[in-house]
Amino acid sequence: MDFITKLPKSSQGFDTIWVIVDRLTKSAHFLPIRKNDPLDKLARLYLNRIVARHEIRVSIICDRDERFTSNFWKSFQKALGTDICMSTAYHPETDGQSERTIQTLEDMLRACVINFGKGWVKHLPLVEFSYNNSYHASIKAAPYGGWRIPTDWPEVNPRNNGKDSPDQAMDA
Template identity: 60%
Template sequence: MVGQQDKLEYNTLGVRTRFGRVWIPIGGELRTKILDEAHKSRYSIYPGTNKMYQDLRKEYWWPGMKHEVTKYVSKCLTCSQVKAEHQKPYGKIQQLDIPEWKWEHITMDFITKLPRTAKGHDTIWVIVDRLTKSAHFLPIRETFSSERLAEVFINEVVARHGMPLTIVSDRDTQFTSRFWKRFHEAMGTRLNISTAYHPQTDGQSERTIQTLEDMLRACIIDFGGSWDSHLPLAEFSYNNSYHTTIGMPPYEMLYGRRCRTPVCWGEIGQKELGSLEVIRETSEMFDQVKARMKAAQDRQKSYADKRRRPIEFDVGDRVMLKVSP
């Protein structure tokens, strides 16, 4: 017997729905257009199978949807060209504590040696919030001084989110300079230095950088132009896409709702909430996300450490360092 919730219904706009989502018929090209928009447009920029499915399932439904999304992504020629090769990692995962509030504990790193653009940019400064997973991708020059980086940091991060309590970064010369240390002391921020190319400690920045590089490669292949012209929409796409660890897009965690795109046209208007209800829902969301992050950390460590090999070096040992292109 078919349950009441399984029956096709119509929403206020006269659109056929099922499970509260828009039902897409099998005939015509509508499904293909939705898949193209969710994968190839400048607002999405080639997400993986899980992200793409999670983004679509909130708005649309059709039989075998997940299988069709998986098949669609597997046949994408651009994805096969830009996705980086993975190698078996070394060392056990060393996880950081879960933050208590958004943009109080962040990580940052640089993507250097990029082709110089017409605006003179050759480096991307990647800054990620450890709680909401939201990120800023800032185009800069490798020759920027510590003073100039501090100015960019205040204008782009502090002005939007306030001064963080801790910053995790590797041993880049910009962060080990005396000016940068004095800057953090004056602002009351603790700078935690990790070992360079050591994803066991700062895997979040490394993974975000890998995703960003894949997105920019895809943009250059499909849309052309210089990489810094695609950076703003790459940041939007990253923050507005489903994140497995927190179970929602970073924008939804940061602002309370996901930003609208051509794919997510179902919601009309803005939801009105009373102040007390906003506080209650925000508190519940943070508790839920923290629980998800703790479960994700435990799950990642349990299956990742089983497949990792211990790594030990003595002073004077010669090692070969392989970095993803």
């Protein structure tokens, strides 16, 4: 988890992007926030946009932002059963995945800001979709493709002797 700050203030007042990257699938979420959003609002956003869609994480690597080092955030994550691992100051390799994702996102945002100005928030979901559908050499797939578990079912077709399901077709 990390933040991109000092963005042009959008018409909705957003000036920061909260970047959350799954270390396994390399999928990323880009959440527009305000620099001064209170922690309870960030906690609700995290529950609604991350936990509700993906489950509770076993561990999270965060930078040493005051929001992540606060007692509130530590208590919140402890209640969820998540271990917080703080990255080492001046040692970006600790959370290198977030740093690489942020570099890519900043490049993508530059194109949006040039074309859309302060309307970057409106296009952020498409930027996220584009990022998550791009090939990543480390997983040899796109992050959204990494979520899918391949199935080895036989194709269900008219030639399966009237069987309706793959299990029935296999029993034939």
